[in-house]
Amino acid sequence: MPTILNLAVVQTAPELGAVDANRAKVLAMLDEAAAGGADLIVFPECAISGYAFSNLETARSAAESTSGPTSQALELACRRLGVYAVVGLLEAEAGRIYNSALLVGPDGLLARYRKTHLPCLGVDRFVDAGQALDVHDTPIGRLGLLICYDLRFPEAARVLALHGADIIIHPTNWHWTSDDFPDFINPARARESRVYVLSADRWGHEGETRYLGRSQIVDITGKVLAEAPREGDAILHAQLDLARARQKHLVLEPGVFESDVFADRRPDLYGRLSAQSGTAS
Numbered sequence: 001m002p003t004i005l006n007l008a009v010v011q012t013a014p015e016l017g018a019v020d021a022n023r024a025k026v027l028a029m030l031d032e033a034a035a036g037g038a039d040l041i042v043f044p045e046c047a048i049s050g051y052a053f054s055n056l057e058t059a060r061s062a063a064e065s066t067s068g069p070t071s072q073a074l075e076l077a078c079r080r081l082g083v084y085a086v087v088g089l090l091e092a093e094a095g096r097i098y099n100s101a102l103l104v105g106p107d108g109l110l111a112r113y114r115k116t117h118l119p120c121l122g123v124d125r126f127v128d129a130g131q132a133l134d135v136h137d138t139p140i141g142r143l144g145l146l147i148c149y150d151l152r153f154p155e156a157a158r159v160l161a162l163h164g165a166d167i168i169i170h171p172t173n174w175h176w177t178s179d180d181f182p183d184f185i186n187p188a189r190a191r192e193s194r195v196y197v198l199s200a201d202r203w204g205h206e207g208e209t210r211y212l213g214r215s216q217i218v219d220i221t222g223k224v225l226a227e228a229p230r231e232g233d234a235i236l237h238a239q240l241d242l243a244r245a246r247q248k249h250l251v252l253e254p255g256v257f258e259s260d261v262f263a264d265r266r267p268d269l270y271g272r273l274s275a276q277s278g279t280a281s
Contacts, residue, residue, distance in 0.1 A: 003243040005140055005167075008038035009226070011215040011234040013204035016050030017062050023048055023070055026087055027077055033235050034081040039140055041085045044202040044215075045115075045148050045171040046099065046123065048089035052206035056097075056126040063090035063097045066112050074104040082106050084140055086200075088147065088171040096128045101145055101171050103136060111136045113145035117153055121175070122209065124149070135163040141242045144195075148172040151181065151189055151199075155273055161193035162262065166245040170199040174212035182214045187222035194220040194261055195245050203231050220245050 010029050014022040026047055033041040045051065048070050053059035064070060070089055078085055084105040091100035091112065099115040114130025133156055136143045144160030144167065151157060151170055160168055168189065174181055181199070190197040196218065203213035213230035217238045228234035249260040 002140075003241055005039060005240045005242055006037050007040040007042070007198065007217070007238060007240060008033035008036060009042045009198050009200045009215050009217055009228075009236040010044070011201055011203060011213060011228040011232075011236070012044060012047065013202055013211075013233065014044070014047050014050045016052060016206045017058065018050070019048055019062050019064070019070075022050070023073060027073060029233070029235065030074075030077055030083070030085055031081065033237075034083045036235065036237055038237060039083055041083055042169055042198050042200040043085070043087045043171060044200045045088040045101070045173045046090060047087055047171070047202070049123075050206055051122045051173045051202075052209040053123045053126065059090060059123045059126050060092065060097055063092035065092050066100075066102065066109060068092075071102060071104070071109055074102065075108045078104050079106050079108075084110075084138065086145065086169050086171060090123065090127070097126070098130060099124060099127045099147060100130075101147055101169075103138075103143065103145065103169075105138065110138060111145070113147065115147040115150060116156065117150045119149045122173070133159045133163075135160055135165045137164070141166045143167055143169055145169050145171075148174070151185060151197075154189065154192070157189045157195075158193055161195050165195055166242040167196045167198060167240070170197060172199050172201045174201050174214070176210040176212050178212050179214070182212075182216050182224075182227065186216055186218045187224065190218040190220055191222035192261065194248055196220055196240050201228070203228075203233075
């Protein structure tokens with residue numbers, strides 16, 4: 001498996017409920033990012049549907065199955081371009097809807113991730129929660145997916161890292177008050193497990209809801225490699241060396257100063273992390 005990956009993080013402004021127009025915009029920007037040399041292209045949370053739905057019925061009208069028009073169009077585009085893409089949408093299955101992200105490659109649909117942590121905000125008030133945190137071993141690297149609020153929970157990112165993720169792919173719709181994510185949370189999640197973090201955010205407004213922009217690509221050290229402005233469509237490009245994310249044992253001075261963010265853990269002390277309690281003791 002090659003360790004050098006060219007990628008793009010796309011910032012755009014979906015229109016609430018305008019599924020066909022949003023899909024067309026995603027496909028156009030997919031072409032543009034691929035023309036810039038990207039092998040992996042990441043789009044925002046709910047890039048196809050929009051996010052700030054006020055009730056379940058209107059949200060349901062913008063949802064589709066994983067074999068629906070968006071998945072089919074992405075499969076054709078990724079096959080034609082020879083790229084991988086992660087795109088957020090509302091997923092419909094068995095009468096339920098989920099805030100999901102699709103991972104698509106030249107060989108078709110590879111995976112679907114359903115948001116596992118749901119705030120009382122926008123469409124997340126009406127969707128069902130996902131039940132799995134998986135890492136996907138692909139020809140371009142080991143990819144873990146989280147959506148927006150998921151990244152606020154260090155346990156979720158750590159689980160992906162412990163299961164071998166080189167990159168945490170993070171489609172998001174940051175509320176305009178959420179500067180703590182690009183300022184602090186993204187760098188912390190990257191540095192604490194030595195993984196790359198790719199946050200594809202949206203910008204603009206949906207009714208009274210305003211979004212932050214500031215999409216990011218963050219290095220394993222917590223350094224921000226690229227960041228989009230608060231407003232405007234943008235495509236961020238970067239080249240990542242995945243071998244760096246796989247090196248958890250650091251030797252600054254042999255036998256004097258060494259650290260290993262996995263081997264030095266103390267799981268025997270962490271039992272409370274899985275306790276079903278909403279309060280700390």
